[in-house]
Amino acid sequence: MTSEQSPTVPPGRYGDSPTTPATARRGPGRGAKVAIGVALAAAVGATAWFSFARTAADPVTAEMVGFEVVDAEHLDVTFQVHMPPGTTAVCTVDALSTSYAQVGTLEVPVGPVQDRTSAYTVTVGTSEEATAADVTACAPTGG
Missing domain, CATH: 2.60.40 (Immunoglobulin-like)
Structure with a gap:
């Protein structure tokens, strides 16, 4: 090996290389975002319903x-x-x-x-x- 050559690193050893396609680093897709939104809306709705039911059951x-x-x-x-x-x-x-x-x-x-x-x-x-x-x-x- 001469001083002009750089050492070869095993693939994946130090994370993604700069040559990794941009599509491989994207976040969650549209379907995952919709599912997260639906889950959050359901959680807010369940909390509101529980609060209303508790107030109705024990108004004083x-x-x-x-x-x-x-x-x-x-x-x-x-x-x-x-x-x-x-x-x-x-x-x-x-x-x-x-x-x-x-x-x-x-x-x-x-x-x-x-x-x-x-x-x-x-x-x-x-x-x-x-x-x-x-x-x-x-x-x-x-x-």
Whole structure:
């Protein structure tokens, strides 16, 4: 081998050579792009349907914001209710002891309201000092 000759490299050893046809390096074809688009559209549709079905099945939800022990026989509870505007519901608020036994309960009528989320603060009477609170249920009343 003289200094004017270049060494021969085995084909494919270092990737495609500059002489590889351009058609061999193209991305996915039109059919693959259409299939990907259809799959993405189906995924978006399924997500939207699931979200709608969940809202229809459980139109009223609540979450605790906080509570304050007023005295041994009273507990102030603040919670938020999420429901479609115009809906009415009844929420059950429980006061709990250190052993999580129910020491007070109150059914609270909520709504109708104009906004999807509304906040409420109620006082729950207790049979002994409460150390926790929970909104155990909220259900639409149909009115």
